[in-house]
Amino acid sequence: MKKGLFITFEGADGCGKTTQSKLIQQYLEENGHETLWTREPGSIGLGQRIRELLLFYDGDVSPRCEAFLFLADRSQNIEHVIKPAVEQGKIVICDRHTDSTIAYQGYGRGEDIIQLKYLNELATGGMKPDLTIVFDVSTEIAQLRVGNEKDRMESAGIEFHKKVRQGYLEIAKQEPDRIKVVNADNSIEEVFEDTKKLLDNIINQ
Ligand code: TYD
Numbered sequence: 001m002k003k004g005l006f007i008t009f010e011g012a013d014g015c016g017k018t019t020q021s022k023l024i025q026q027y028l029e030e031n032g033h034e035t036l037w038t039r040e041p042g043s044i045g046l047g048q049r050i051r052e053l054l055l056f057y058d059g060d061v062s063p064r065c066e067a068f069l070f071l072a073d074r075s076q077n078i079e080h081v082i083k084p085a086v087e088q089g090k091i092v093i094c095d096r097h098t099d100s101t102i103a104y105q106g107y108g109r110g111e112d113i114i115q116l117k118y119l120n121e122l123a124t125g126g127m128k129p130d131l132t133i134v135f136d137v138s139t140e141i142a143q144l145r146v147g148n149e150k151d152r153m154e155s156a157g158i159e160f161h162k163k164v165r166q167g168y169l170e171i172a173k174q175e176p177d178r179i180k181v182v183n184a185d186n187s188i189e190e191v192f193e194d195t196k197k198l199l200d201n202i203i204n205q
Helices: 017-030 046-056 063-087 098-108 113-124 139-146 158-174 188-203
Strands: 005-011 035-039 091-095 131-136 179-183
Touching (some): 017 091, 063 113, 098 158, 131 158, 131 188, 139 158
Parallel strands (some): 035 091, 131 179
8 A cells, every 4th residue: 555654743832833834745745745734623524613612612621621622633633634645645744733732731731641642542543643843942932923812722821831842842852763853943944944854854764
């Protein structure tokens, strides 16, 4: 069976990963690769409804319920979007995936990280990214980029976002083969150059 690649883009709110993921998709297409861009939460269908709940529901949401909603969305996205595209030989770029749950619900909200890892595995059926890029940005710069119109997650406060950033750096240390960190304080062009190198490395392996 033809097999593509599964790449995830991660980082705190305001790190610029969505801009980079779109630039990379364009770069790959220009170089003759078939790609698919998706995101979590909420790529298609039911996932879009879950995204609305997660980002804009204004009542109480327990951290555990929040975790399960992200995981529910993920299981749909893996089954209906990511897995079929990788099997068709595409390079799938996913804007946030399992590491977001560990960084935000684990390190940020304080849910048990080992249990979250098991739940991630249940949600994905064990499918793992071939490469994950964490865009690391200082929390102060990230908050400026996010601006004043914040969704439910972005409104969680600076201390929460500092924990998320540290969480990502910790996760990256634990899995250095899969996870690469890019300094996202730099300009869009510089970050793009660093990101492109990581992609080229894995494609030419
Ligand atoms: P989104 O608007 O997609 O933000 P971004 O452009 O920064 O990716 O909102 C997704 C929000 O959900 C973001 O604040 C991170 C958060 N999130 C989690 O807390 N856990 C998760 O598992 C995922 C996938 C996202």
